[in-house]
Amino acid sequence: MSYGTALTFDVIWFLVISMWEQELAAEWARAHVVRQNLVRDPSGAEMEIVDAGTPGSPIFAVLHRPANPARGLVVVCSPPYAEAIRNHRRELLFAWLATQSDLAVVRFHPRGAGHSSGDAHEITLGTIQRDVESVTRFASEALESPLIGFVGARLGGVVAHRSAALCPGTAVAWWQPVLDATAFMRELFRARMIGDLKQGSNINARQLNAQLDREGMVDILGSPISLAFRNSLFERPLDEAPPGPRNGLFVQMSRQPTLQKSFGDFVASLRERAWNVDTLVIPDEETWWFGARGGPVEHEIRRIAMRVVPETVDFFDKIEGH
C-alpha cells in the first residue's frame, strides 16, 4: 500500500469513526428506566439485569431483548480476568446492535469475575463452561427464543465452541480466540515480567511457573491465576471444536494484515469438518490483551469495535433457519 493510500485510508476511517460515534451517542443515550433493573431505548429494545445463578451464588447476567419478538438468542462468552475489561464495551455494543436486528442476546460475568459471586482464583475453564450452560438455559426460558449461537473473545472463544458442541446446529463467532494454551500462559507471564521490569524487579517465566506449582497461585498484574486454571487450559486441546455442518465467523484482531498460520490451520480444519466459516482480519495494534488498561477511547471508538461489532451482528442475522 502506498503512503498516499494509507494516509487517505486513515483519514477516511478517522471521519467515519467520528460519525459513527455521533450516531450511537444520539440514539443510545435516549434510553430510559422502565423498572429498577430494566432500561428501554427509543427503538423499544430492552436491557435487563438479572441473577442467572443459584441462591447464595449469583451470576450477574444482562438480557438484551429486541422490540419485536426475538428471531434467535446469542450467548456472549466473556474472557476471564483482565481481558474482560478490554472487551466489555465491545460486547455491550454488540448486544445493543443485535437487538436492532431483532436478535436477543445474553451477556454475563462468570462466577469469580465482574459483579458475579465467587473469587477470581476459583476460575477455571470448567467453571466458566458450567456458568455458560446455566446462563444459556436461563436466558432461553426468559427470552423465549431459540438459541442460534455463541460469541466469545480470547478464552471466551474456546468456551463458545465448547458450549456450541452441546447445542446442535448453533453457530460460533470467535474474536481473536486463544487456541494454544502454552502460548497463552507465555503471554500472561510476559505481561507480569514487563510489569515487574517497570517496577525495577526481575522475574522470569521459569520462576513464575515454579511459583505456580509451589504455591498454587501466581499474581499476573493483579489477577490471581491459579494452578487449577492453568491445568484446565491443558486438559483438552483448546482448538477442539465440534463437527459441522455449522456456521462460523473467525475474527483476527492483531497487527498482522493476514490471517496468522495457527488461525488459518484452525479455520481449515473446521472447513474440513463441514463448517461454513467466514474470516475477518482487522489489522490494528491490539496485541496486549492481558496487560492492557485501555478505556473507552482505546477499545470502543477505535476501528476494531466499528468493524467487529456490525460484522458479527450481520453474521448472526444472516444465519438461515431462525
Place this chain on the structure above:
Amino acid sequence: MAHLSETFLFLELEDAPRFAVVTHPTAPESGIGVLLCNGGWISGSWYFNRFYVKLARSLASAGHLVVRFDWFGSGESPGFLRSFRLDEPFIEDVVAAATQLGSCRAIVGVGYCFGATSLLAAANRIERLAGAVLVSAVVPGSGPRARATKATVRTLMRSAVRLSVIKGWFNPNARRLYLKWFRVRIRAFFQRFRQPAPNVESRVSMAKRLESLTDRGALVKLIYGENDSNLRTLSLEPFATLAESGKLLIEVLPGDVEGSGSLEIQESISRAIEDAVAAVTRSYAS
C-alpha cells in the same frame, strides 16, 4: 454471617440512565454508607482486577451499605462516551449514586483518579459526607491532553517539522496518534466559541474543595503509591501548602497505586480505605 446480597439497578438521570450496584450489609448495620467512584478509563464499576467488588463486599461484611456505579457511557450504563476529562467531572453521576445511601447517618466517599476528582466536585451536594478517601487523585490540567490543548501554534509547528515527526507520518501507529492530537486541537479551538462547561475543575478549585471538606470536619485521606506519577500532585501549589497544613491525612504506599497492578498493592489500598471508613464509623459511634 448473612449471604451476599446485592441489588442491581439503573438510576434515572436527565441525559441517560446509570447502572449501580448496592451491596447490603452482611453484619450488624453500622449506619455508615460508602460510595465507591471508580477511575474513568476502565470500563465497569467492578474496576480493574475486580478491586471494587472485593472492597464493596468486604465493607459490607463490616456492616456498611456500599454503592458502586458505572459512569455515563461506561460499564453497563447506556450512552456513548468519547473520553473522560479530568477537568470535567461527572458530578450528577456521583450525586445520583449517593441518593442510594439516603438511609445512612454518614457517608464516606472513595474516589480513584477521575473518581476522586468527581467525588470532590460533588462533595458539597452530598449532605452527610463525613469522609473522602482519594486514591491517586490527579490535578486537572496536568495530563497529555491538557498539554495538547494548551500548546501554542508555534510550538506545534516546531514539533511538526522535527525529523522524528516527519518519519512518524510513515508509521501507522504514530499517524493515528497525530490524528488524535489533531482532533484534540480542533476540539480545543471550537471550545473557545462555546459557553464554558458548568463543571470545569481546575487545580485551584480542587484545592478549595479539599479545604472546605476539611473545614466541614470531614476526614480527608489521600492515598498515593511511591512510584505514582500522580504523587507529584502533592508538590504542586496550592496542594503543597494544604498538605503541609496537616489538615489532610496522606498515606504513601510502596509500589504503584495508579495501576493497582498486583494483589499486594490492592490489599494495601483496601486496608487504607477500610481504615478510613472505620475511623469515620468510630467517630460516629462515639
